[in-house]
Amino acid sequence: MASSSPASRRRFCRWRSVISCSERQTILSRKSGSWRAFKWTAYGVSGLVLAVVLGMVVPRPLLPKTATAAAVEPAVAGERVLILASPIHTDIAIPLNDETRTRFAFAGEAGVPLDHPEARWLIFGWGGRSFYLETPTWSELKPMPVLRALALDRSVMHVDIAGAIVEPQPSVTSVDLKRAEFEKLMTFISGSFARNGGAVFPIEGFSYGYADRFFEAEGSFNALFGCNTWTARALREAGLQTGFWNPLPSTLGLSLRLHN
Template sequence: MKKLLAGLLLLILLFVAAGAAGTFIAVPFNEPPAPVSRAEPKPREILILSNPIHTDIALRLDAETLAQFGFLEDAGVQLHHPDAQWLIFGWGGRSFYMETPTWADLKPMPLFKGLTIDHSVMHVDLAGAIDVTQPWVTPLTIDDAQLHSMMDFIAGSFIRTDNQVASIGSYGAFDHFFEAKGRFNALFGCNTWTAQALRTGGLRTGLWNPIPQSLALSLKLFNPENTFQSP
């Protein structure tokens, strides 16, 4: 029993040490080159929404996001709902993500799959006004080209059949789950997907960000120029 406890403690310490190191090593390793343009890039706001274990990316619902993600409307996402202002995306393990809408719903098997290997899903949700001063919100600005690259990455994370997606479940009336590319595991999970999406959009993150707290810290450390400015 003592050896087992010692082994578990060592694994926890290694995880913490690796997470700390991953937070303070920036990716890309070199600063991305500035875009060659005489025109001032148009700032576009995005939000990173966090809870203790998971992060989502929120994009403003405008003509460009509606055009990019119009395929979701055919699958039941109410993109044109009059109160919708933000389109929210998250990637995660199918069993844990879909079967655990709240901590009270936690079950052993989804937890086990979430700690090992599972199929992945995309979760799509809608939101009205979001208070960007809340501690669970990390607001950032990027330019048009970065936004389009990020949207391409997000759209490319869905599994499609005949160029269409189909809802496989939901928590409520305004969200949907969809089959996603990739396999989920505890080392490379929802927050590393978020980090990859952000890097595709020209931002820098830590080398490895398994938890929301390390991702938020790396974003603040390596992207001071992307401070959100409210209109």
């Protein structure tokens, strides 16, 4: 086989060198961009995980207001409350009795059957308007309510009743409050309803069943400061310690066990 001339070899080498350099720059540029994206994503995820852990471990308030654990003072009728948890949401259940029927009579006037013979608990939840109203079940999940929850949305209160609730179970946490603490909790819950001259604002045409109702609420909703941070605030008003920031039911439950 005839060998190529020195001139052709030089032309081939120059051409190969140009292609290799260009490809090398492209590859390096792509790798650099991918690495930067990966690095900042890792920083973001690590920062979020750290914030969640610190939010659970650091107590709020830093010093407990009062001793509230059940072991300190036996509970009396009307002073036990339940925190009901789903994978992403928490509600507060208080005993349904003559006192709470009177205190939250406006819920009965709006259609919540407070006098139902089998009702034992009155349940309150706070959340984003779009997600709460438009997502009764996960099968009805739509993009827009999710986007509004991640950004900023108006808030609503949800009121429901329940019969006997089995304790203990993983989705139920019970807390026994002193009388003064229970009063503070009810005051906080009542104050979460938007009012005009004392009158609340039922939201017509929205419910998950015959026994529940929605109401306009105070405050704005964001996924970082949402339903679970509202539950945590309510419990702090009642004298308990929670984590400093509890965006998830799991972190709220762990912080309650850790700090109380």
